[in-house]
Amino acid sequence: MRPVGLVKAPAEIPHEFRFVTPDKKALKTGEFVYYVHNGEKVICRITKRAPLRLYPDIYLSKPDINPERIIKALGINAGEFELFDVKAGVMGYFDEILGFVNPRIPPVPGQAIYLAENDTIQEVLMKKRAGEVGSIHVGFLLNREEEVPVILDTSLITSEHMCILASTGSGKSYLAGVIAEELLRPYNSAALLVLDPHGEYHTLNEIEGIEEFRIDGYSPNVRIFGKNDIKIRLSELEYDEVTGMLPELTDRMEALLNRAYRELKGMKFTSQDLMDKIIEIAGADDVSVRGLTWRINRYVKNVDIIDDFVHNELKDLLKPGQASVLQLNEMSDIEQQILTSVLLKRILNARINAEKGTTGELLEYPVFLIIEEAHRFASRDSRSYRVLRTILAEGRKFGVGVCLISQRPSKIDSDILSQCMTQIIMRIVNPADHENIKNSVESIGREMIEELPGLTKGQALVAGVAINSPVLIRVRKRLTSHGGLSKNAPQEWVDWMEINTHENEIPKRKKQERLFWDA
Amino acid sequence: MVVLRVLNHRELEAEIDFCVGDFIKIGDVIGLVTSIYQEEPEYIRYMGNLEKEEVKKFLPDVFKARRIAKCLLLCTENLEDVTKIPKVGDKVEKVEDEELRQIHYNGEFKIPYLIPLLEKVEIPIIRALILKIMEIIPEEKDLLEIILAEIEYSRMRGVEL
Numbered sequence: 123m124r125p126v127g128l129v130k131a132p133a134e135i136p137h138e139f140r141f142v143t144p145d146k147k148a149l150k151t152g153e154f155v156y157y158v159h160n161g162e163k164v165i166c167r168i169t170k171r172a173p174l175r176l177y178p179d180i181y182l183s184k185p186d187i188n189p190e191r192i193i194k195a196l197g198i199n200a201g202e203f204e205l206f207d208v209k210a211g212v213m214g215y216f217d218e219i220l221g222f223v224n225p226r227i228p229p230v231p232g233q234a235i236y237l238a239e240n241d242t243i244q245e246v247l248m249k250k251r252a253g254e255v256g257s258i259h260v261g262f263l264l265n266r267e268e269e270v271p272v273i274l275d276t277s278l279i280t281s282e283h284m285c286i287l288a289s290t291g292s293g294k295s296y297l298a299g300v301i302a303e304e305l306l307r308p309y310n311s312a313a314l315l316v317l318d319p320h321g322e323y324h325t326l327n328e329i330e331g332i333e334e335f336r337i338d339g340y341s342p343n344v345r346i347f348g349k350n351d352i353k354i355r356l357s358e359l360e361y362d363e364v365t366g367m368l369p370e371l372t373d374r375m376e377a378l379l380n381r382a383y384r385e386l387k388g389m390k391f392t393s394q395d396l397m398d399k400i401i402e403i404a405g406a407d408d409v410s411v412r413g414l415t416w417r418i419n420r421y422v423k424n425v426d427i428i429d430d431f432v433h434n435e436l437k438d439l440l441k442p443g444q445a446s447v448l449q450l451n452e453m454s455d456i457e458q459q460i461l462t463s464v465l466l467k468r469i470l471n472a473r474i475n476a477e478k479g480t481t482g483e484l485l486e487y488p489v490f491l492i493i494e495e496a497h498r499f500a501s502r503d504s505r506s507y508r509v510l511r512t513i514l515a516e517g518r519k520f521g522v523g524v525c526l527i528s529q530r531p532s533k534i535d536s537d538i539l540s541q542c543m544t545q546i547i548m549r550i551v552n553p554a555d556h557e558n559i560k561n562s563v564e565s566i567g568r569e570m571i572e573e574l575p576g577l578t579k580g581q582a583l584v585a586g587v588a589i590n591s592p593v594l595i596r597v598r599k600r601l602t603s604h605g606g607l608s609k610n611a612p613q614e615w616v617d618w619m620e621i622n623t624h625e626n627e628i629p630k631r632k633k634q635e636r637l638f639w640d641a
Numbered sequence: 642m643v644v645l646r647v648l649n650h651r652e653l654e655a656e657i658d659f660c661v662g663d664f665i666k667i668g669d670v671i672g673l674v675t676s677i678y679q680e681e682p683e684y685i686r687y688m689g690n691l692e693k694e695e696v697k698k699f700l701p702d703v704f705k706a707r708r709i710a711k712c713l714l715l716c717t718e719n720l721e722d723v724t725k726i727p728k729v730g731d732k733v734e735k736v737e738d739e740e741l742r743q744i745h746y747n748g749e750f751k752i753p754y755l756i757p758l759l760e761k762v763e764i765p766i767i768r769a770l771i772l773k774i775m776e777i778i779p780e781e782k783d784l785l786e787i788i789l790a791e792i793e794y795s796r797m798r799g800v801e802l
Contacts, residue, residue, distance in 0.1 A: 180787055180791045184783050184786075184787060186783065192788060194749070195753075195781075195788075196755055197751060197752075197753025197755075
């Protein structure tokens with residue numbers, strides 16, 4: 123292996139140093155290099171790269187004149203202008219048990235620096251290899267022209283949660299689609315639920331026809347649930363779930379509801395049965411009864427997803443090797459939040475029941491939830507906030523993993539965001555969101571955060587527990603088509619005009635032969 | 642017009658009728674006239690004023706001062722460093738514009754002697770030199786303007802206004 127540069131001097135921060143290189147294209151910011159210390163490869167990350175010598179400003183005054191021509195005309199050796207001063211931070215040599223160990227001895231001036239080989243990177247940065255059980259192949263290292271796969275550890279993602287944060291149009295739904303595909307591969311066979319407020323994930327059902335997903339009798343199943351397919355029977359809701367749906371209940375209202383609920387427990391009751399029971403307990407003229415029945419009518423009876431008779435079983439929604447896409451796009455905000463809240467609570471309880479061996483609804487296997495537009499469900503004023511916070515805080519014990527996807531991370535509660543231990547961050551421009559990420563995401567260094575506005579579509583920064591060190595990636599190509607493509611409005615307008623111009627042509631007014639005063 | 646004195650490996654004096662800023666050629670060595678002075682014959686120093694007037698009446702040529710040009714050697718015709726130093730008595734010629742153009746512009750424009758020259762001569766001479774080259778190689782005018790601007794600006798940097 124030939125060295126790519128030689129150490130120049132220590133940098134300002136103790137664990138950083140500078141080296142000089144003539145390399146023009148391989149040593150990009152974020153790239154991995156190493157020096158050898160006591161026979162160990164000490165991995166370092168390039169944090170900054172700048173030309174060693176700058177042209178005088180006046181040399182750049184005429185865009186038609188290449189400053190290199192001036193240098194050549196003056197007979198100056200342009201070699202120094204072709205050198206780069208590169209700053210790199212020492213990560214350390216990798217130990218299987220301890221992770222990165224910083225040797226605390228910076229390289230000496232003149233010491234050779236090598237570009238980290240693909241194998242070294244994979245060995246040191248990735249916890250899993252592509253295709254291994256429990257691996258998620260999200261993409262490739264951004265800095266390498268050759269394809270160095272970036273693999274995340276599924277078990278750490280499902281137990282310690284993840285988030286995908288990016289401005290709109292950066293490709294976060296596309297990336298989530300890639301993750302969903304990977305989770306449904308034979309080496310993961312995940313039980314996956316996607317909350318899809320924009321109806322972008324229906325294309326995942328193409329998986330069923332793709333050969334790569336089938337092996338030894340395994341064939342994943344993708345089910346798309348529209349508004350009419352998602353029903354929750356009122357009698358299946360816990361008392362807490364019903365109170366969660368009804369806002370601003372007084373103590374007396376809660377007491378009445380609780381009593382009615384206890385008396386109806388074990389029966390398959392309807393919302394009308396519940397209201398009748400409340401009236402039976404306290405009388406129709408009672409102010410609290412009137413308030414309570416109004417709330418049941420408003421928030422329970424008129425909510426389409428709450429049904430008196432039909433009910434989606436959790437095991438229909440969640441089973442290994444199946445992705446269920448809940449399309450929330452035709453639902454009102456209240457319905458979306460109620461559904462999310464109720465569903466998350468049921469999933470968590472079912473997992474707790476299964477783990478603790480208690481009675482009730484059971485899910486015997488871990489599950490993974492992808493929640494799009496997470497700021498709607500994870501902000502403090504959202505109905506699903508409390509249950510989501512509980513899942514993120516305690517879900518790891520019970521095998522409920524969550525992937526939060528949002529374009530407005532500043533609207534997500536920081537307690538929730540900080541529990542997502544793997545972060546995939548794409549292009550973020552909004553300063554408030556930028557600041558929020560800086561404060562909530564500890565594992566990413568300041569210099570990596572500075573890279574975010576410069577990322578383009580499909581490029582991302584991956585950091586957290588599922589990978590040994592933050593890396594910049596380009597997202598891999600999806601095997602299924604992307605359901606969230608932006609509309610090409612001008613083209614659609616032109617197409618519409620071509621079809622409709624002749625059909626809808628406004629008839630020309632006939633020449634008026636007579637005016638009314640001619641009569 | 643010949644070399645009168647070789648001062649060092651870079652400088653010589655010649656009796657020529659050129660101006661400051663003119664390019665000269667001695668064999669394949671290119672030089673630049675950097676200053677001019679007058680030199681009277683040595684023996685006149687030993688004459689009294691009365692004698693001088695007397696002699697001047699009969700032999701006016703004797704009193705004619707010589708015009709001496711101090712020249713700086715720049716490079717060879719191939720724009721390489723001067724390694725072969727001219728000798729006293731070598732013929733000095735003026736470099737014509739066409740030849741000057743050929744020296745500097747052989748496929749691509751080059752003026753490698755300019756930076757060493759900056760240390761030896763005053764800025765007005767450099768400016769005159771650059772303007773002259775600009776005139777004979779108009780296609781490199783923009784590039785030369787940048788070089789001239791940088792030279793003048795760097796001079797300004799050294800002056801506290």
